[in-house]
Amino acid sequence: MPSGRVSSQLFQRAVRVLPGGVSSPVRYYPPYPRFIRRGRGSHIVDVEGNDYVDLTLAYGPLLMGHAHPVVERAVKDQLRRGTIFGAPTALEVEVAELLRDRFPSMEMARFVTTGGEAALSLLRLARGATGKGGVAKIDGGFHGSIDQLLVSAGSGAASVASSEGVFPSSVTPTYLLPFNDIEAAEALLERQKDIGLLLVEPVMGNMGTIIPQPEYLRALRTLTRRHSVLLGFDEVITGFHAGHGGAQGRYEVTPDLTMLGKVLGGGLPLAAYGGRRDLLSRVAPSGGVYQAGTYSGNPLSLAAARSVLRWLTPARMRRVERGTQSLVADLEGAFRERAVPVQIPHVGSMFSIFLSDREIRSATDVRKSRTQEYVRFARSMLKEGVFLPQNPFESLFLSAVHSAPDRARVVRAAQRSISRAIVI
Numbered sequence: 001m002p003s004g005r006v007s008s009q010l011f012q013r014a015v016r017v018l019p020g021g022v023s024s025p026v027r028y029y030p031p032y033p034r035f036i037r038r039g040r041g042s043h044i045v046d047v048e049g050n051d052y053v054d055l056t057l058a059y060g061p062l063l064m065g066h067a068h069p070v071v072e073r074a075v076k077d078q079l080r081r082g083t084i085f086g087a088p089t090a091l092e093v094e095v096a097e098l099l100r101d102r103f104p105s106m107e108m109a110r111f112v113t114t115g116g117e118a119a120l121s122l123l124r125l126a127r128g129a130t131g132k133g134g135v136a137k138i139d140g141g142f143h144g145s146i147d148q149l150l151v152s153a154g155s156g157a158a159s160v161a162s163s164e165g166v167f168p169s170s171v172t173p174t175y176l177l178p179f180n181d182i183e184a185a186e187a188l189l190e191r192q193k194d195i196g197l198l199l200v201e202p203v204m205g206n207m208g209t210i211i212p213q214p215e216y217l218r219a220l221r222t223l224t225r226r227h228s229v230l231l232g233f234d235e236v237i238t239g240f241h242a243g244h245g246g247a248q249g250r251y252e253v254t255p256d257l258t259m260l261g262k263v264l265g266g267g268l269p270l271a272a273y274g275g276r277r278d279l280l281s282r283v284a285p286s287g288g289v290y291q292a293g294t295y296s297g298n299p300l301s302l303a304a305a306r307s308v309l310r311w312l313t314p315a316r317m318r319r320v321e322r323g324t325q326s327l328v329a330d331l332e333g334a335f336r337e338r339a340v341p342v343q344i345p346h347v348g349s350m351f352s353i354f355l356s357d358r359e360i361r362s363a364t365d366v367r368k369s370r371t372q373e374y375v376r377f378a379r380s381m382l383k384e385g386v387f388l389p390q391n392p393f394e395s396l397f398l399s400a401v402h403s404a405p406d407r408a409r410v411v412r413a414a415q416r417s418i419s420r421a422i423v424i
C-alpha cells in the first residue's frame with residue numbers, strides 16, 4: 001500500500017484551519033485524504049510521490065486531462081496580457097459564439113464563475129421571466145451549493161439528510177420529482193400552477209450516472225410547453241461529457257435555458273447560463289433581471305475555454321467515447337468473472353459503478369445499491385493506484401488523454417479490488 005505519511009501530517013494541520021480539513025466536503029474520506037502535488041495528462045501524483053490513474057478528473061472539468069499543453073499555452077498567453085479588466089473583451093464574444101455554434105439553443109449566454117452561480121442566476125431569470133416562483137428539481141439532482149436547490153441533492157450532499165441553515169422558507173416552493181418518471185412530472189405540473197422552471201440534469205451525474213429513458217426528456221419538453229413552464233437543462237457535467245453538443249444534442253431535445261460549467265473552463269473557474277434570446281434579453285443591462293460579478297467573463301478562464309471549445313472536436317469526442325465503452329466492457333467482464341452483480345451506466349465520457357443487480361433508473365435505485373461495498377472497492381482502487389471518487393454518489397470520467405495502458409491498469413486494479421473488497 002502506498003505510504004500516506006505526508007498526507008496524514010498535512011491533514012492534521014488542515015483540520016485546525018479548514019473545516020473538516022478540506023475546501024469542499026466531497027474531497028474528504030477517512031482516515032484522511034491524499035494530498036495531491038501535481039497532475040499531468042491522465043495521472044496525478046500525491047505528496048508522497050504515489051502515481052494514480054485519475055478517473056475523478058476534479059469531479060468533471062478535466063476532459064482534456066491535467067495541464068493539457070493547448071490549455072496551458074492559452075492561459076500563459078493571456079496571463080502575459082492581463083487577467084482582468086472590468087471591461088468587455090473580444091474573448092467573451094468569441095466564446096459566446098462558439099457556444100451558440102455548439103449548442104444552438106444557447107442563442108445568448110452570460111458568463112459567471114461557478115456552476116452554482118449559474119444555477120442561482122438561471123433560477124432568478126426564470127422567475128423574472130415567468131413571474132412564477134416555484135421550481136421543480138429532480139430527487140438527487142445537484143446544481144451547486146445554493147439554498148433553493150439544496151433539497152434532496154446529490155453529490156456530497158447525498159450523504160446528509162439536509163443542510164443546516166437551509167430553512168423551509170428558503171426552499172419554498174421547490175418541488176421534487178423522481179428521475180425518469182413522466183407520470184410524476186405530469187401530475188405535478190397539472191397540480192401546481194406556481195412552477196416557472198423545471199430544472200434537470202439531462203443525464204444525472206450527481207447520484208452517479210443515470211441515463212434518461214428514451215422518451216423521458218422529450219416528454220418533459222412537451223409537458224413544460226403545455227404548462228408554460230421553462231425547461232432548464234443543467235449541463236454543467238453533460239455539456240461536454242455526454243458528447244459534442246451535450247445531452248441536448250445527443251437526445252435532440254431543446255431546452256429553454258442551459259447551464260454549463262466544469263469542462264468549459266478547462267480547469268479554470270468558469271460557468272455560463274444561456275438560452276433563448278427573448279429570455280436572456282431580460283438580464284441586466286438589457287433587461288430587469290439583475291445579475292453581476294467582478295470575475296464574470298474572466299479573461300484567463302475564457303482564454304482556456306476558447307482553447308477547450310476549439311480542441312474538443314466531434315472526432316475527439318467520439319474517440320473518448322469509444323475509450324469509455326471499451327473500459328466499461330472490460331470492467332463489466334471483471335465483475336462478471338467474480339459473479340458480482342454490477343450496473344455500469346455510461347454515456348460519452350461519464351460512467352458509474354453501481355453494485356446492484358437491478359437497472360438504475362432513479363436516485364431511489366442508487367440508494368438501494370450496495371454503497372458501503374462501493375466505498376470499500378473505491379478505497380482498494382486507491383491503494384491500487386486508481387483515483388476514483390470515494391463517495392458512491394459521483395460519476396467517474398475518462399479524459400481524451402487516457403491511454404489503452406491506463407485503461408488496462410484500471411481493469412487490473414478492479415480485478416484485485418473486487419476480490420478484496422466485495423463480499424458476494
Ligand SMILES: Cc1ncc(COP(=O)(O)O)c(C=O)c1O
Nearest residue numbers: 114115116142143144234236237
Ligand atoms: C450538474 C451540476 N450542476 C452544478 C454544479 C455546481 O457547480 P460548481 O461546483 O461549479 O458550483 C455541479 C457541481 O458538481 C454539478 O455537477
